[in-house]
Amino acid sequence: MRIGLIGTGRIGAFHARTLTAHPAVTELLLADADAARAAEVASELGAKATATSSPAGLFAARPHAVVIASATASHAELITAAAGRGMPVFCEKPIALDLPGTLAALRTVDAAGALLQIGFMRRFDAGYAAAREAVRSGRLGRLHTVRAVTSDPAPPPAAYLPLSGGLYRDCLVHDFDALRWVTGREVVSVYAAGSDAGPGMFREADDVDTAAALLTLDDGTLCTATATRVNGAGYDVRMELAGERDQIAVGLDPRTPLTSVEPTGAPATDKPWPGFLERFAPAYEAELAAFLRAVRGETANPCDGYEAWEALRVAEACEVSRREGRAVRIAEVGADPG
Numbered sequence: 001m002r003i004g005l006i007g008t009g010r011i012g013a014f015h016a017r018t019l020t021a022h023p024a025v026t027e028l029l030l031a032d033a034d035a036a037r038a039a040e041v042a043s044e045l046g047a048k049a050t051a052t053s054s055p056a057g058l059f060a061a062r063p064h065a066v067v068i069a070s071a072t073a074s075h076a077e078l079i080t081a082a083a084g085r086g087m088p089v090f091c092e093k094p095i096a097l098d099l100p101g102t103l104a105a106l107r108t109v110d111a112a113g114a115l116l117q118i119g120f121m122r123r124f125d126a127g128y129a130a131a132r133e134a135v136r137s138g139r140l141g142r143l144h145t146v147r148a149v150t151s152d153p154a155p156p157p158a159a160y161l162p163l164s165g166g167l168y169r170d171c172l173v174h175d176f177d178a179l180r181w182v183t184g185r186e187v188v189s190v191y192a193a194g195s196d197a198g199p200g201m202f203r204e205a206d207d208v209d210t211a212a213a214l215l216t217l218d219d220g221t222l223c224t225a226t227a228t229r230v231n232g233a234g235y236d237v238r239m240e241l242a243g244e245r246d247q248i249a250v251g252l253d254p255r256t257p258l259t260s261v262e263p264t265g266a267p268a269t270d271k272p273w274p275g276f277l278e279r280f281a282p283a284y285e286a287e288l289a290a291f292l293r294a295v296r297g298e299t300a301n302p303c304d305g306y307e308a309w310e311a312l313r314v315a316e317a318c319e320v321s322r323r324e325g326r327a328v329r330i331a332e333v334g335a336d337p338g
Contacts (some may be wrong), residue, residue, distance in 0.1 A: 068090065
């Protein structure tokens with residue numbers, strides 16, 4: 001298979017290494033707005049990878065499928081361009097930063113009959129998969145409480161914030177997708193709050209550095225989701241699920257940056273997770289392997305574009321709730337795409 005990859009920044013370069021190592025990939029075509037960066041990544045990866053002049057040049061080379069890891073603002077246009085050419089697409093979230101842009105891209109994909117897989121990597125993490133199985137098997141009994149945590153060790157560059165869509169759309173959207181996937185339920189209402197009391201760049205971008213949301217699922221399960229950009233202890237992503245029979249945790253391991261102050265508590269980790277690539281490296285590799293299998297027709301699409309639509313609706317509802325200081329029902333935000 002000849003695969004095209006657009007975007008060779010941190011996550012794009014990681015995907016490039018994953019794809020060139022995959023036995024089904026015979027050639028990888030790279031494109032980036034920074035042509036020198038694409039050429040550098042291609043050189044590092046050897047003969048299996050080639051830098052093209054631009055996304056247009058990549059499309060002209062007719063790869064069998066396209067992986068999009070470019071800047072967020074370019075996703076919808078590139079998805080549309082690839083789908084219009086009949087190319088299967090893997091795209092990092094989000095499709096777009098708003099619901100109309102997301103839906104327009106999805107309509108184009110549908111009209112073309114193309115495959116679009118969205119990069120919600122937590123669906124391919126062993127811990128989240130085990131939690132899903134525990135819920136579906138009935139091991140926990142009736143699920144009554146879920147607690148989701150995503151904490152970055154340090155803020156992103158200030159220039160990134162105005163382009164990110166904000167903490168709910170950029171960061172917590174992963175938790176919203178994981179909640180839906182693990183529980184098999186839909187979010188029906190949210191109440192959200194945020195704080196911009198940290199670095200001034202968040203206030204300048206009209207964003208928050210820390211956020212929390214209370215979400216109610218369609219079966220009455222209560223969920224909390226919290227996120228921060230300023231967790232100096234390290235990268236911390238967890239999910240706790242409590243039922244009438246048992247309680248389990250995802251992301252609780254010797255590298256979790258959480259220190260017990262109890263006399264008999266476990267010692268603090270001496271090697272906390274530094275970031276998302278280190279924590280979720282196997283999941284990133286697994287989702288691309290799944291994409292290649294879907295392209296070959298061996299499996300169904302594991303995460304189509306409408307999954308991104310639903311997670312974004314929850315994020316949009318949280319943003320409305322934060323700004324207006326009230327509970328917001330998901331039905332208020334974005335019509336059912338049908």
